Amino acid sequence: MxxxxxxxxxxxxxxxxxxxxxxxxxxxxxxxxxxxxxxxxxxxxxxxxxxxxxxxxxxxxxxxxxxxxxxxxxxxxxxxxxxxxxxxxxxxxxxxxxxxxxxxxxxxxxxxxxxxxxxxxxxxxxxxxxxxxxxxxxxxxxxxxxxxxxxxxxxxxxxxxxxxxxxxxxxxxxxxxxxxxxxxxxxxxxxxxxxxxxxxxxxxxxxxxxxxxxxxxxxxxxxxxxxxxxxxxxxxxxxxxxxxxxxxxxxxxLLVDAEGATKAIAIEVIGAASEDDAVKVGRSVARSNLLKCAIHGEDPNWGRVLAAVGTTDAVFEPDRLNVAINGIWICRGGAVGDDRAKVDMRPRDVTITIDLSSGPHTATVHTTDLTADYVHENSAYSS
Amino acid sequence: MxxxxxxxxxxxxxxxxxxxxxxxxxxxxxxxxxxxxxxxxxxxxxxxxxxxxxxxxxxxxxxxxxxxxxxxxxxxxxxxxxxxxxxxxxxxxxxxxxxxxxxxxxxxxxxxxxxxxxxxxxxxxxxxxxxxxxxxxxxxxxxxxxxxxxxxxxxxxxxxxxxxxxxxxxxxxxxxxxxxxxxxxxxxxxxxxxxxxxxxxxxxxxxxxxxxxxxxxxxxxxxxxxxxxxxxxxxxxxxxxxxxxxxxxxxxxLLVDAEGATKAIAIEVIGAASEDDAVKVGRSVARSNLLKCAIHGEDPNWGRVLAAVGTTDAVFEPDRLNVAINGIWICRGGAVGDDRAKVDMRPRDVTITIDLSSGPHTATVHTTDLTADYVHENSAYSS
CATH class of the missing domain: 3.60.70.12 (L-amino peptidase D-ALA esterase/amidase)
Incomplete structure (x- = not known):
């Protein structure tokens, strides 16, 4: 075919x-x-x-x-x-x-x-x-x-x-x-x-x-x-x-076959003032090495999500940010939300939902975790 | 003291x-x-x-x-x-x-x-x-x-x-x-x-x-x-x-003690049209995971340097870019330069010199390599 x-x-x-x-x-x-x-x-x-x-x-x-x-x-x-x-x-x-x-x-x-x-x-x-x-x-x-x-x-x-x-x-x-x-x-x-x-x-x-x-x-x-x-x-x-x-x-x-990846991460941005803002926030979170390491370690580290959101110029107020990982809202109003122990990090697919509380727009950006295998594959590629 | x-x-x-x-x-x-x-x-x-x-x-x-x-x-x-x-x-x-x-x-x-x-x-x-x-x-x-x-x-x-x-x-x-x-x-x-x-x-x-x-x-x-x-x-x-x-x-x-790092990389941008351009290019190269993995593997991968330079809006022409690693100009005019085998990648300190051939300005940005230890340390931090 x-x-x-x-x-x-x-x-x-x-x-x-x-x-x-x-x-x-x-x-x-x-x-x-x-x-x-x-x-x-x-x-x-x-x-x-x-x-x-x-x-x-x-x-x-x-x-x-x-x-x-x-x-x-x-x-x-x-x-x-x-x-x-x-x-x-x-x-x-x-x-x-x-x-x-x-x-x-x-x-x-x-x-x-x-x-x-x-x-x-x-x-x-x-x-x-x-x-x-x-x-x-x-x-x-x-x-x-x-x-x-x-x-x-x-x-x-x-x-x-x-x-x-x-x-x-x-x-x-x-x-x-x-x-x-x-x-x-x-x-x-x-x-x-x-x-x-x-x-x-x-x-x-x-x-x-x-x-x-x-x-x-x-x-x-x-x-x-x-x-x-x-x-x-x-x-x-x-x-x-x-x-x-x-x-x-x-x-x-492509995502599932990404070099060294063990997790397929969907970063779903909701409540954005514009689709551009939603993509910008999703991309910033997708590029956080620290977050990608945390997801690799099956750690629902919402603090690293907020730190990445905070580097963008998207419309949002820090104290109105909500973050869910695999459906559990572990960050509400920019602070601790539901019990992080409730988040099941074992599946290969991980969904991080970020609510900017600033409008009706949404976008999803896909990434993978950062692993020692990625480092190995890209250290050794041309040698 | x-x-x-x-x-x-x-x-x-x-x-x-x-x-x-x-x-x-x-x-x-x-x-x-x-x-x-x-x-x-x-x-x-x-x-x-x-x-x-x-x-x-x-x-x-x-x-x-x-x-x-x-x-x-x-x-x-x-x-x-x-x-x-x-x-x-x-x-x-x-x-x-x-x-x-x-x-x-x-x-x-x-x-x-x-x-x-x-x-x-x-x-x-x-x-x-x-x-x-x-x-x-x-x-x-x-x-x-x-x-x-x-x-x-x-x-x-x-x-x-x-x-x-x-x-x-x-x-x-x-x-x-x-x-x-x-x-x-x-x-x-x-x-x-x-x-x-x-x-x-x-x-x-x-x-x-x-x-x-x-x-x-x-x-x-x-x-x-x-x-x-x-x-x-x-x-x-x-x-x-x-x-x-x-x-x-x-x-x-701080640089020498960075998490998991085995190399201290100085990215020296010369020939820039402005200091802002030089910093922008240095920062873009410093953020290339692929390049940081290559340096970890002691691979003088100038192609990854050019790929990172190309993502910026700094003033330069691709076919006038020159890149030296530890003093060897392995990329001249945007293409292969001196023999990459001449580059000694063993020292902890690695200097990447990027000549934008566009002006008199310079800047140096410092970064480290990306290692499996970085991934490990940041996967396990909060668990």
Whole structure:
């Protein structure tokens, strides 16, 4: 299923020899049309990898024939030569598809600051082109894994069309070396502008609210391709909902597989004066190392929640803050509330509810705990 | 030495029974004058502990007779009752000194969200008052430790006067449960306004540039008291330099003793368009968990440095960034520079130099590595 669940798409995932060890490391996703409408969202980091600079430029036309993705190297901070490598990759895909490089997106993930082994990569593109099939979605999802322990795929059926997707990233829309890449496909018929609007809204509600370690990648890319092969012009609201569901499903899979995590933490902010305030507070709490350590230790430490809330400029009064952990309101009016012994911290899922008592708006930000395994994995990654 | 190095100050540190285990947990520092001029800087966190709210109010008069400090409980998020506890503590100090509570500052450090054991604390104030002496500086510095493994003290001689200080905090001007408290004394003769100006400048250059885990405390307090007992009206520039030296010395001691740290990392930003830009970039790099893990693993991972720089809005071009680690320029022009194998990562002190190639301004921010011990210490603190 994955990206080949909708009609009009073929995919492949092969071992091109980019990664040491012989695992799959190159994926190709091809849109056979009849439409080539597409949209993309990219990392907000000002230090952008070569493939991001390339794909942003390509997407300005609102059309994509294919996406080529590699793991085993991010091609970030590689200078003009790195950009030429990305260009050469797109040209190679264009050549094997007998098409134009100007409609080929490129995504890379892995270590920053190293050139890609271009001989292996370009010959991998040829191999992948030979293996393109309607069943290739799973192999493609497998080929983009780095520290991901499992492939992440999703699909949803709608009225006469489908939405499918794959993603990689052992973290959020951010970790600098656990880049998030995501390709979503549909056989519905939409324009590039419609896809752009829908994708921005869907990612703002899902991937953007995942914050596992506060770090922002140089390579994050989310692409949405529409083949139009079903012939269905979808209801836009329904389509947005389906794309959001696929994004949320993939985001959840990323969260559960985050590096070293033992807890999936939902930070639910209620009573906010605006949705922006709610997101801001949720993000600040999600980035508190001290809180994330406490949750790892199964300690319902609401004091660390308040300390994080207090660093924001959201509308609230300290003595009207209420905090519940897993449904027990252990902080009321900015001070001790119900007995903290009543909080069951054993489940993997932990919900922290923060009531700002300042309005009707809400938002939920997702994060994970901070563990010794996270430290270990990120201390040893490149050595 | 410590806070009793300058003339006109007495201090004591006693075991009041606030901490389980019988260690010293209450300190008293008294200014015998002739001057009582004083100034303070406090946490920017909007969730402020009761003693911070109290001491801010007291300091608005620009005078302090004494400071009482306790470890074993932060008295933060304790509601109106917590504020009454702080008030009662100040009244008790006023009573034993036969003075006014309106010139008594209170500082607390320890767990958030729990009331202080007031019987123990108030009787500890009486004990401390009986032990006040010109030799009490060391005992006072010992009494304010929480997870600190050593006492932090400093003093500097100047032309006819001295500056002394003590601090606690197993981290920066921030960790939510490793609050930084600092008391600095001098026997020079200055006004409250002069002290305020000097203290703000000195802390901005020292404690404010220490960022061990990005968390901001509810209790951080730095106080500066002048007795005038030397009779010397100091040169203000020299005085500012001495106070800055004491702050820098104490900040360095905090950094070296930060929870679980094995590396002291100096992030030196050069070539910035403004000092603000330099600080912003330094702080962003200091807060990158991924980078802090890499340094822990002795991996000179400049890609993670660039990824953190890229999240700021400082003036720079990605392809003009240069990064050196311990003097080796391993990133030049935003891409690979000198051989990373040349970087000696074994010393405890690691210097990361970031050249933004955008102007003449510089700043250095200090942080530590992120370790499994940090996770352990902060997972287990309150359990």
């Amino acid at each position: 994955s990206v080949t669940a909708p009609l009009g798409f073929r995919a492949a995932g092969v071992a091109a020899g980019i990664k040491a060890g012989g695992a799959r490391d190159l994926a190709l996703v091809v849109n056979d049309g009849p439409s080539r409408a597409a949209a993309g969202v990219f990392t907000a980091n000002r230090v952008k990898a070569a493939p991001v600079l390339w794909s942003q430029q390509v997407l300005s036309g609102g059309r994509l024939r294919a996406v080529v993705l590699n793991s085993g190297g991010a091609n970030a901070c590689t200078g003009p030569e790195g950009f030429q490598d990305t260009h050469a990759t797109a040209e190679k895909v264009a050549e094997v598809l007998e098409d134009s490089a100007g409609e080929i997106a490129v995504c890379s993930t892995g270590l920053i600051g190293e050139r890609l082994p271009m001989d292996a990569l370009l010959s991998g593109v040829e191999t992948a082109a030979g293996q393109l099939s309607r069943d290739g979605g799973l192999a493609a999802a497998d080929a983009i894994r780095t520290t991901d322990t499992v492939s992440k795929i999703s699909f949803k059926r709608a009225a006469g069309y489908m939405v499918g997707g794959m993603a990689k990233g052992a973290g959020m829309l951010a970790p600098a070396l656990a880049t998030m890449l995501c390709v979503i496909t549909t056989d519905a018929d939409l324009t590039g502008d419609e896809l752009d609007t829908v994708l921005r809204r869907a990612t703002a509600m899902t991937f953007d609210r995942l914050d596992t370690d506060g770090c922002m990648s140089t390579n994050d890319t989310v692409l949405l391709l529409a083949s139009g092969a079903s012939g269905v012009r979808p209801d836009l609201a329904e389509f947005e909902q389906k794309v959001t569901e696929v994004c949320a499903d993939l985001a959840r899979q | 410590s806070v009793t190095a300058p003339l006109g100050f007495r201090a004591a540190g006693v075991a009041a029974g606030i901490k389980a285990g019988g260690a010293r947990d209450l300190a008293l520092v008294v200014n015998d004058g002739p001057s009582r001029a004083a100034a303070g800087v406090f946490t920017a966190n909007r969730v402020k502990a009761a003693p911070v709210l109290w001491s801010q109010q007291v300091l608005s008069g620009g005078r302090l007779r004494a400071v009482v400090l306790n470890s074993g409980g932060a008295n933060a998020c304790t509601g109106p009752e917590g504020f009454q506890d702080t008030h009662a503590t100040a009244e008790k100090v006023a009573e034993v000194l036969e003075d006014s509570a309106g010139e008594i500052a209170v500082c607390s450090t320890g767990l958030i969200g729990e009331r202080l054991p007031m019987d123990a604390l108030l009787s500890g104030v009486e004990t401390a008052a009986g032990q006040l002496s010109r030799d009490g500086g060391l005992a006072a510095a010992d009494a304010i430790r929480t997870t600190d493994t050593v006492s932090k003290i400093s003093f500097k001689r100047a032309a006819g006067y001295m500056v002394g200080g003590m601090a606690k905090g197993a981290g920066m001007l921030a960790p939510a449960l490793a609050t930084m408290l600092c008391v600095i004394t001098t026997d020079a003769d200055l006004t409250g306004d002069e002290l305020d100006t000097v203290l703000r400048r000195a802390t901005a250059m020292t404690f404010d540039r220490l960022d061990t885990d990005g968390c901001m405390s509810t209790n951080d307090t730095v106080l500066l008291l002048a007795s005038g007992a030397s009779g010397v009206r100091p040169d203000l520039a020299e005085f500012e330099q001495k106070v800055t030296e004491v702050c820098a010395d104490l900040a360095r001691q």
